[in-house]
Amino acid sequence: MQKPLVCVTLRGRTAEEMSNDAPKAVKMGADIVEVRLDLLWTTEERIRSLKKSEEGEKEEVEVLVNQLELDSIDFQAAIKTISSAVEAPLLMTCRPQRQGGFYPGSEEERFLVLEAAIASKPSWIDLEVEIDPSKREDLVKLTGKDTQVLASLHSLDGVPSASEISQDVMDAQEMGDLVKVCYHTKDRKDALRIFESALQLKTSDANFSLMGLGPGGDWGRIHAPVLGQDLVFATTESGWHLAQQGRINASDLRIAWEVLEYS
Numbered sequence: 001m002q003k004p005l006v007c008v009t010l011r012g013r014t015a016e017e018m019s020n021d022a023p024k025a026v027k028m029g030a031d032i033v034e035v036r037l038d039l040l041w042t043t044e045e046r047i048r049s050l051k052k053s054e055e056g057e058k059e060e061v062e063v064l065v066n067q068l069e070l071d072s073i074d075f076q077a078a079i080k081t082i083s084s085a086v087e088a089p090l091l092m093t094c095r096p097q098r099q100g101g102f103y104p105g106s107e108e109e110r111f112l113v114l115e116a117a118i119a120s121k122p123s124w125i126d127l128e129v130e131i132d133p134s135k136r137e138d139l140v141k142l143t144g145k146d147t148q149v150l151a152s153l154h155s156l157d158g159v160p161s162a163s164e165i166s167q168d169v170m171d172a173q174e175m176g177d178l179v180k181v182c183y184h185t186k187d188r189k190d191a192l193r194i195f196e197s198a199l200q201l202k203t204s205d206a207n208f209s210l211m212g213l214g215p216g217g218d219w220g221r222i223h224a225p226v227l228g229q230d231l232v233f234a235t236t237e238s239g240w241h242l243a244q245q246g247r248i249n250a251s252d253l254r255i256a257w258e259v260l261e262y263s
Helices: 015-027 037-041 075-085 107-119 133-143 162-171 188-202 241-245 250-259
Strands: 005-009 032-036 042-053 056-067 090-093 124-128 148-155 178-184 208-213 231-235
Touching: 005 250, 015 032, 015 075, 032 037, 037 042, 037 075, 037 090, 075 090, 075 107, 107 124, 107 133, 124 133, 133 148, 162 178, 162 188, 162 208, 188 208, 208 231, 231 250
Parallel strands: 005 032, 005 231, 032 090, 090 124, 124 148, 148 178, 178 208
Antiparallel strands: 042 056
């Protein structure tokens, strides 16, 4: 049984914060680190409050994400800083708002960010399946031999049937070196359909990474080795909330694989 590669999404909302998180990610078991360039256009505000419960008062922290103006960020300089500082293999991503990201500009302006990212020669670049075919082809041509393409599909509209998920993955195989598909799950039935699709794809020649964000979303990550997944996403973040979001801490993921004897 071959273990999937572990990609840890770097925390932070500035080039410096992301760069500083990279050594921690590698120490926790990252094979690849993901830089979410769209997060550069955000700031974070933490609001603390006291909530009453049966055990007494408990402090809760609400995180608010504020959107910055497009021209407030020098993305060229940020990409240069990150590329110079991070020694681990890089996956660069700039997710648009329509797919759950934070990039505030137009699609044409986002292409400029992707072109700059590709020019920095990362190990991987994330190019959504839905990008206009002619423009996507131009971006893929820029990658040359230095950068592999992650063909991604993010859906905010619920989880289709397992067979539909599998078909989406197979249809996108020629669009990249690996296909990533992510859905927002409402409950564990949604998560089970993603799990079933991975089992179907295991017997194919597909290179894929399937995941859910929400209840049960961590199933596909924890059991990725037996599901034939090629890449699993994790975080350096920790806390009880991760399971509710379908995410998992990188160290916890590695430990789970050892306990389950996925070797």
